[in-house]
Each structure stands twice: as C-alpha cells, then as structure tokens.
Amino acid sequence: MYILVMASRKGGAGKTTIAVHLAVEAQRAGAGPVALIDTDPMQGMTQWWDARNEAVPVLFKGAVADLAPELRKQGYRLLVVDTPPSIGEEVALAVKSASLVLIPVQPSPNDLRAAGSTVGMANGLKKPLAFVINRVKPRVRLTVQAYEALAPHGVISPLLYDRTDYAAAMNDGLTAPELDSRGPAPAEVSALWSYVASRLELTA
Ligand SMILES: Nc1ncnc2c1ncn2[C@@H]1O[C@H](COP(=O)(O)OP(=O)(O)OP(=O)(O)O)[C@@H](O)[C@H]1O
Ligand SMILES: [Mg+2]
Numbered sequence: 001m002y003i004l005v006m007a008s009r010k011g012g013a014g015k016t017t018i019a020v021h022l023a024v025e026a027q028r029a030g031a032g033p034v035a036l037i038d039t040d041p042m043q044g045m046t047q048w049w050d051a052r053n054e055a056v057p058v059l060f061k062g063a064v065a066d067l068a069p070e071l072r073k074q075g076y077r078l079l080v081v082d083t084p085p086s087i088g089e090e091v092a093l094a095v096k097s098a099s100l101v102l103i104p105v106q107p108s109p110n111d112l113r114a115a116g117s118t119v120g121m122a123n124g125l126k127k128p129l130a131f132v133i134n135r136v137k138p139r140v141r142l143t144v145q146a147y148e149a150l151a152p153h154g155v156i157s158p159l160l161y162d163r164t165d166y167a168a169a170m171n172d173g174l175t176a177p178e179l180d181s182r183g184p185a186p187a188e189v190s191a192l193w194s195y196v197a198s199r200l201e202l203t204a
Contacts, residue, residue, distance in 0.1 A: 001071060017167070019036070029197075163183075
C-alpha cells in the first residue's frame with residue numbers, strides 16, 4: 001500500500017482539496033481501493049467525506065502508523081493522508097509513514113517562502129517529495145517564478161489552475177471532475193494523478 005501525505009505549513013495551500021481530488025481520481029483510474037485519513041483537527045477532509053454520497057474512497061479515523069498495517073491487510077492499495085498547516089509533531093508522524101510527500105504551493109512569494117520548512121521536514125525524514133503548484137492564475141510571470149524558486153528543492157508535478165469548480169465541488173462532497181465531467185478540471189486532475197502514480201511506483 002502506498003501512502004501519500006499532503007503537507008504544507010502554509011494554511012490554504014490546497015492540501016485538503018488536492019488530497020480528495022487525487023483519492024477520487026486514483027479510485028476512478030483503477031488504482032484503488034483508496035483509504036483516507038484526516039489528521040487535521042479542523043477536519044476539512046472529514047467534512048467533505050461526511051457530505052459525500054459515494055461509497056468510495058473510505059475515510060478511517062486514527063493515527064496513520066496504527067491504522068496502516070490493518071488497511072494494508074484489508075487490501076487497500078493507496079492511503080491519502082491530510083495534515084494540518086504546521087511542521088509540528090503530528091505532521092512529522094504522518095510524514096514518517098509516507099511513500100511520497102506532496103507539497104501544494106500557490107505561486108505567491110509568501111507561499112514559496114513558507115514551503116521551505118515543509119521541504120526541510122521531508123528531507124530530514126528522508127522522504128521523497130513533489131511540489132504541486134496550485135491555484136495558478138493566467139499570470140505567466142508568477143508561475144515561472146514559482147518554478148524557478150521550487151525547482152532546486154524538488155521535482156514539480158503538473159499544476160492545477162485556479163478554478164471555481166475545485167472549491168464548489170468540495171462543499172457537496174464531490175470533486176471538480178465529478179461536478180463537471182466536460183470542463184477543464186478532469187484532464188488536469190488526471191495528469192496530476194498520473195504523475196503521482198508514477199512517482200509512487202518509483203518509491204516502492
Ligand atoms: N485549484 C484551486 N482552484 C480554486 N480554489 C482552490 C483550488 N485549490 C484550493 N482551492 C480553495 O482554496 C481554499 C484552501 O484550500 P484547502 O482547504 O484545500 O487548503 P489546505 O492547505 O487544506 O488549507 P488548511 O491548511 O487550512 O487545511 C479552499 O477554499 C479551496 O476550495
Ligand atoms: Mg486542509
């Protein structure tokens with residue numbers, strides 16, 4: 001079972017949004033069954049799951065290290081873990097279990113600076129990481145600056161644009177591709193999952 005851990009000290013970077021989008025896409029792409037664990041006291045992922053009417057992915061309550069062996073036994077192939085915006089002990093515990101740490105970063109100078117401490121944690125625990133540049137607006141300069149700032153510190157996945165569908169879908173326990181299968185989000189999410197899947201294979 002692969003364990004994908006979302007982490008960023010910066011609040012609002014997109015951890016919860018990307019966690020559930022990847023979990024649903026992985027399940028759709030046949031990489032499931034997918035389990036979820038929400039380690040954030042704010043419980044954003046749990047609220048999404050409570051609002052959801054689909055049977056999958058399945059959310060479990062408990063600590064990653066305690067639950068992972070049991071989920072593995074039950075046949076789960078991917079576990080997606082959401083974490084609070086911190087570099088505290090609770091996040092370190094999740095990162096310790098990770099096959100891959102995914103760090104969402106918005107293309108703003110503040111976000112780029114804040115990413116450093118999360119990178120430090122993943123590196124300190126010798127965990128492979130990837131950045132997801134999230135909420136990209138059609139402003140090429142900021143995006144290029146983000147690539148330049150992040151590239152020396154780790155690999156960068158396909159990006160997600162700033163789209164109302166990502167936020168709107170979350171309120172109803174859905175994802176953007178489920179909300180509008182003909183919009184631009186499905187291709188974006190699918191490209192991101194394909195990339196993450198290939199990275200997970202490499203870390204196996
Ligand atoms: N690509 C996107 N396009 C549009 N809105 C987005 C996108 N990604 C995230 N958002 C919105 O940005 C806000 C923050 O996203 P999210 O809650 O996923 O971040 P987070 O890192 O989990 O935050 P926290 O650290 O507070 O838990 C939410 O309102 C979400 O709907
Ligand atoms: Mg969150």
